Amino acid sequence: MTILALDELRALIERHASSDAKPIRGMPGLMFGFEHGPTPPCELVVEPVFSLVAQGAKRVEVGKQTFEYRTGQFLIVSVDLPVDAYVVEATPDKPCLGFxxxxxxxxxxxxxxESGAPRTFGDDRPGIAISDLSSDLVSSVVRLLSLLDRPSDIPVLAASLEREILWRLINGPQGAIVRQIGLADSRMSQVGRAVRWLREHLAETIRVEELAEIAGMSATSLHRHFRVITSMTPIQYQKQLRLQAARARLRATRVDVAEVGFAVGYDSPSQFSREYRRMYGKPPGQDGAELRTASSTVGVSRHGS
Structure with a gap:
C-alpha cells in the first residue's frame, strides 16, 4: 500500500465525515468515522461490515476477546455481534479516521x-477478523469515495465499485469469512438465522433445541458453531444483547431500574442488577445516572463506522 494512496483516503474521509452527513442516494450502507480524541466504550450490535482505519486506532471487544485495528488495517464482521467499540488513538491534530x-x-x-467460485465452507472461523489493507483494496475504496465529489457519477459507477471492493475482500486474507456471508447454507448463515431470532425476540425465553431448529441444525451442532463464530454461547449472547439494550435505555432517560429489567426479559430485578453489575462494574441505577451526566457534558460527537 502506497503512502500516497493512504493520504488520498484520509483526505476523502475527512472531507466527507461531517456531523451532518445524510444517507447518500445510490450509495447506501456507507459509514464514516471522525474522532478528535479517545472515546468511551460504545455498546452496539455490529452487523456484517468491512471497516477500515485510515488514521488512528480503534478497539472492539466481543465477549472476552479484544480486537484492535489501526492505520492501514481493516476489520471484517460476518455475523451480527454485540460489541463494545471505542477509539483508542486520536488527537485534535491527527483525528481517528475510519470508513x-x-x-x-x-x-x-x-x-x-458469476465468478463460479467453489462452494466450499472450510473450517469454522470466528465472525470477526483483522487484516492489513492491500494497495488494490485501498485503490478501490478511494475510487468509490471519490464519487462523492462527482454525484452525477454515482448512479452509473457506485454499484460496480462496491462489487470491486467485495471482490477484493473475497479474494483477500479474510476471503473465507466473506464468502460464507453469501452462502445461505454455510454454518455462518445458519448461526446468523439464530442470531437474528435472538435480536428480534430480545425479551423472550427460548430453549436451545428450539433455536437450533430455527437455525436448521442440531442443538449440539448449534452450540459448537455458535460459540466458535460469536465467541459466546447462545445464552451468553442473549444476555449481552439484553444488558446492552438495558444500558441504552438507562443512558437515554431516567427510568425505573426494575422496569428496564422486565422490558429486556428479566423476571427478577435482583438478577438483573446482579448481572448488570457483573457486566459493567456498577449497579444499573448508578451507571445510568453517570452515563446521562457524561452525555450531557460531552455533547454529540461525530458519527462513525
Missing part, C-alpha cells in the same frame, strides 16, 4: 455465482 461499508449477503452471493 465502513455494510456487507450485503445478496451482493456477495451474486459475485460468487
Amino acid at each position: 465502513g461499508i455494510k456487507l450485503r449477503p445478496e451482493a456477495i452471493s451474486s459475485l460468487l455465482l
Whole structure:
C-alpha cells in the first residue's frame, strides 16, 4: 500500500465525515468515522461490515476477546455481534479516521455465482477478523469515495465499485469469512438465522433445541458453531444483547431500574442488577445516572463506522 494512496483516503474521509452527513442516494450502507480524541466504550450490535482505519486506532471487544485495528488495517464482521467499540488513538491534530461499508449477503452471493467460485465452507472461523489493507483494496475504496465529489457519477459507477471492493475482500486474507456471508447454507448463515431470532425476540425465553431448529441444525451442532463464530454461547449472547439494550435505555432517560429489567426479559430485578453489575462494574441505577451526566457534558460527537 502506497503512502500516497493512504493520504488520498484520509483526505476523502475527512472531507466527507461531517456531523451532518445524510444517507447518500445510490450509495447506501456507507459509514464514516471522525474522532478528535479517545472515546468511551460504545455498546452496539455490529452487523456484517468491512471497516477500515485510515488514521488512528480503534478497539472492539466481543465477549472476552479484544480486537484492535489501526492505520492501514481493516476489520471484517460476518455475523451480527454485540460489541463494545471505542477509539483508542486520536488527537485534535491527527483525528481517528475510519470508513465502513455494510456487507450485503445478496451482493456477495451474486459475485460468487458469476465468478463460479467453489462452494466450499472450510473450517469454522470466528465472525470477526483483522487484516492489513492491500494497495488494490485501498485503490478501490478511494475510487468509490471519490464519487462523492462527482454525484452525477454515482448512479452509473457506485454499484460496480462496491462489487470491486467485495471482490477484493473475497479474494483477500479474510476471503473465507466473506464468502460464507453469501452462502445461505454455510454454518455462518445458519448461526446468523439464530442470531437474528435472538435480536428480534430480545425479551423472550427460548430453549436451545428450539433455536437450533430455527437455525436448521442440531442443538449440539448449534452450540459448537455458535460459540466458535460469536465467541459466546447462545445464552451468553442473549444476555449481552439484553444488558446492552438495558444500558441504552438507562443512558437515554431516567427510568425505573426494575422496569428496564422486565422490558429486556428479566423476571427478577435482583438478577438483573446482579448481572448488570457483573457486566459493567456498577449497579444499573448508578451507571445510568453517570452515563446521562457524561452525555450531557460531552455533547454529540461525530458519527462513525
